[in-house]
Amino acid sequence: MKKEISNCIRLGQEADLEKIYEIEKEDVDAWSYEILRQDLLENEFSTYFVYEEEGQILGFISTMNICGEIQINNISVRSDFRNKKIGTRLLKEGINYYKDQDIIGYTLEVRMDNEPAINLYKKTGFEIAGTRKNYYKNNKDAIIMWRLA
């Protein structure tokens, strides 16, 4: 059964795996199919949300609750549907999902040159907290961001 969170956004489930991977693989730092599959289906700490319109999945976000620190592991919107606030809605719902739980806050890593994502996170209340050197392929650094609960 599909578990709706809000209009167009619902929890991701096994049947969404292929569609989520189609979107994920557009990203330069995409997870492999197998890692994505394990995270969606076998990681009890992970929660996926998908944005679905007229039966089409246009974006997703994945989160992981690690001892009250909510890690935003991944967010991606289909390239032909970007700049329509789908990313903003997914991120806000992903955050909202934990609001009644005893959590410390939300954290993520983002490639230093990923301006669209950094802007999205800043607009949603995240602040830069540090960097991780050579975190991504091609020795790209990551920015660590936090939004406290």
Ligand SMILES: CC(C)(COP(=O)(O)OP(=O)(O)OC[C@H]1O[C@@H](n2cnc3c(N)ncnc32)[C@H](O)[C@@H]1OP(=O)(O)O)[C@@H](O)C(=O)NCCC(=O)NCCS
């Ligand atoms: C990052 C991403 C999820 C944003 O999704 P989106 O639906 O296009 O974003 P929104 O329409 O909600 O935009 C929200 C804000 O993000 C910023 N933004 C979005 N696209 C941008 C761009 N191309 N350049 C600069 N800022 C951008 C803007 O601040 C925007 O707010 P504004 O429209 O009021 O200016 C999307 O670009 C994406 O899927 N990128 C590839 C995957 C990725 O890099 N994920 C992040 C991994 S850490």
